[in-house]
Amino acid sequence: xxxxxxxxxxxxxxxxxxxxxxxxxxxxxxxxxxxxxxxxxxxxxxxxxxxxxxxxxxxxxxxxxxxxxxxxxxxxxxxxxxxxxxxxxxxxxxxxxxxxxxxxxxxxxxxxxxxxxxxxxxxxxxxxxxxxx
Amino acid sequence: xxxxxxxxxxxxxxxxxxxxxxxxxxxxxxxxxxxxxxxxxxxxxxxxxxxxxxxxxxxxxxxxxxxxxxxxxxxxxxxxxxxxxxxxxxxxxxxxxxxxxxxxxxxxxxxxxxxxxxxxxxxxxxxxxxxxx
DNA sequence: CTCAGTGCAAACGATTTGCAGGGCC
DNA sequence: GGCCCTGCAAATCGTTTGCACTGAG
Numbered sequence: 001x002x003x004x005x006x007x008x009x010x011x012x013x014x015x016x017x018x019x020x021x022x023x024x025x026x027x028x029x030x031x032x033x034x035x036x037x038x039x040x041x042x043x044x045x046x047x048x049x050x051x052x053x054x055x056x057x058x059x060x061x062x063x064x065x066x067x068x069x070x071x072x073x074x075x076x077x078x079x080x081x082x083x084x085x086x087x088x089x090x091x092x093x094x095x096x097x098x099x100x101x102x103x104x105x106x107x108x109x110x111x112x113x114x115x116x117x118x119x120x121x122x123x124x125x126x127x128x129x130x131x132x133x
Numbered sequence: 134x135x136x137x138x139x140x141x142x143x144x145x146x147x148x149x150x151x152x153x154x155x156x157x158x159x160x161x162x163x164x165x166x167x168x169x170x171x172x173x174x175x176x177x178x179x180x181x182x183x184x185x186x187x188x189x190x191x192x193x194x195x196x197x198x199x200x201x202x203x204x205x206x207x208x209x210x211x212x213x214x215x216x217x218x219x220x221x222x223x224x225x226x227x228x229x230x231x232x233x234x235x236x237x238x239x240x241x242x243x244x245x246x247x248x249x250x251x252x253x254x255x256x257x258x259x260x261x262x263x264x265x266x
Numbered sequence: 267c268t269c270a271g272t273g274c275a276a277a278c279g280a281t282t283t284g285c286a287g288g289g290c291c
Numbered sequence: 292g293g294c295c296c297t298g299c300a301a302a303t304c305g306t307t308t309g310c311a312c313t314g315a316g
Contacts, residue, residue, distance in 0.1 A: 009315085011271065030306080045273040050306060052271095068199040068252070071305065084246050096243050097236065107255050110229050113217050115257040119201070122240050124248040142290080144296065163281080178298040183281060185296095204280065271313085278307070288297075 008059060014052050016040050021062055021076035027083070027092040029071040067092060067121050080117070086126035095122060141192060147185050149173050154195055154209035160216070160225040162204040200225060200254050213250070219259035228255060 008014075020036040021028070028036065034049045053074055057064045063075040067085055073092055082095040104115045141147075153169040154161070161169065167182045186207055190197045196208040200218050206225055215228040237248045 007270095009270070011315090013272075043273070045275095047274075047307075048272055051308095054307095066199075066201040084240060084244050084248070086246065087249065093244060093246075095240050097239060100233075103230065103253075104255065106230060107217060107228050108257070111217050111226060111255075112260040113219065113226075113255070113257040114263055115217070115255050116220065117257075118253060118255040120236075120251060120253050122237065122244075122246070122248050122251040124241070124246040124250075127245040130247055140295095142295070144290090146297075176298070178300095180282075180299075181297055184283095187282095268314105268316090270315090273312085274310090276307105276309080278305100280304090280306105282301105282303070284301085285299090286297105287299105288295105290295085291293090 008055065013037075013041060013044055013048055014056065016044075017049065017052050018056060018061060018076070021056075021074055024076070025094065027065060027073040027075050029073050031071075033074060065092065066119075068123060082120040082122070084122040084124060084126075086129055087123050088125050088129040091126055093126070095120075141188065146170075146174060146177055146181055147189065149177075150182065150185050151189060151194060151209070154207055157209070158227065160198060160206040160208050162206050164204075166207060198225065199252075201256060215253040215255070217255040217257060217259075219262055220256050221258050221262040224259055226259070228253075 016037050017033060021033065024036075030050055030053060031046070033053065034044075034046050037044055037049060053062070053064070056062045057074075060078055063078055065073040065075055065083065067073060067083060069085060069090055069092075077094070080099055082097060082099075083092050084095050085092045100118075100120070104118060107113070108115045149170050150166060154166065157169075163183055163186055164179065166186065167177070167179050170177055170182060186195070186197070189195045190207075193211055196211050198206040198208055198216065200206060200216060202218060202223055202225075210227070213232055215230060215232070216225050217228050218225045233251075233253070237251060240246070241248045
């Protein structure tokens with residue numbers, strides 16, 4: 001669980017996955033990443049995409065979002081930040097508010113846990129879904 | 134998506150599921166609920182458990198937690214509150230801090246979403262896992 | 267040459283669903 | 292009698308993994 005090999009070769013597959021992920025702000029799912037990447041590497045396998053998303057996450061070059069939706073999503077922005085998810089169409093956007101770091105201390109005290117991090121996810125209806133009601 | 138039948142019969146299966154869920158504070162997964170319920174209704178099917186957990190959630194008698202772990206968990210306490218999850222053993226506990234309702238207004242303004250709710254999940258190591266290092 | 271990394275396909279685990287029978291109203 | 296609900300089993304979906312092969316160092 002805590003053995004990150006400090007060596008990781010930059011293969012073309014990894015480079016393309018990272019590129020594509022940084023190019024968008026849409027927090028794509030693994031198979032969306034697969035589709036994006038396949039345009040440049042048509043023979044890449046879905047397994048490779050999963051393996052590399054996992055590896056890039058372990059090396060903290062990207063983030064894995066386990067938000068309320070069904071599938072995991074991936075974020076090319078590795079800095080901590082919060083998200084809003086549209087319950088209707090499933091899109092996920094970033095939220096521009098500052099992390100609530102002071103809460104972690106409070107929770108550590110009252111729960112007895114050693115707190116390592118936290119996630120905040122808002123849910124609602126995005127602008128597009130609001131109008132198409 | 135928004136058609137809750139306002140009728141829901143209280144079958145013995147539903148009653149037992151709800152009872153068992155309210156009896157514990159452990160936020161069990163569907164198959165843990167299945168095991169708990171099977172002690173009282175040995176012939177119940179896993180499909181029925183899933184169907185009824187879903188139904189009880191729609192009627193807001195329980196809550197479905199889509200936290201960072203792999204499986205969904207269920208909470209007999211339908212009131213909004215936050216959770217801490219142990220990254221080591223997977224247990225999920227309640228957090229005794231007040232909901233940050235003021236944030237929703239702020240996020241609505243800056244994101245353009247109509248905000249319907251939010252979740253906060255802390256992660257860390259529980260007291261037991263801290264000592265067994 | 268070696269070995270991490272890959273493509274492919276099969277395996278897996280959680281959840282959902284189709285169906286035929288059962289039992290409440 | 293009609294229909295909701297159930298048990299059961301098969302299907303589905305996202306994800307993981309085993310394996311043989313490839314290619315960079």
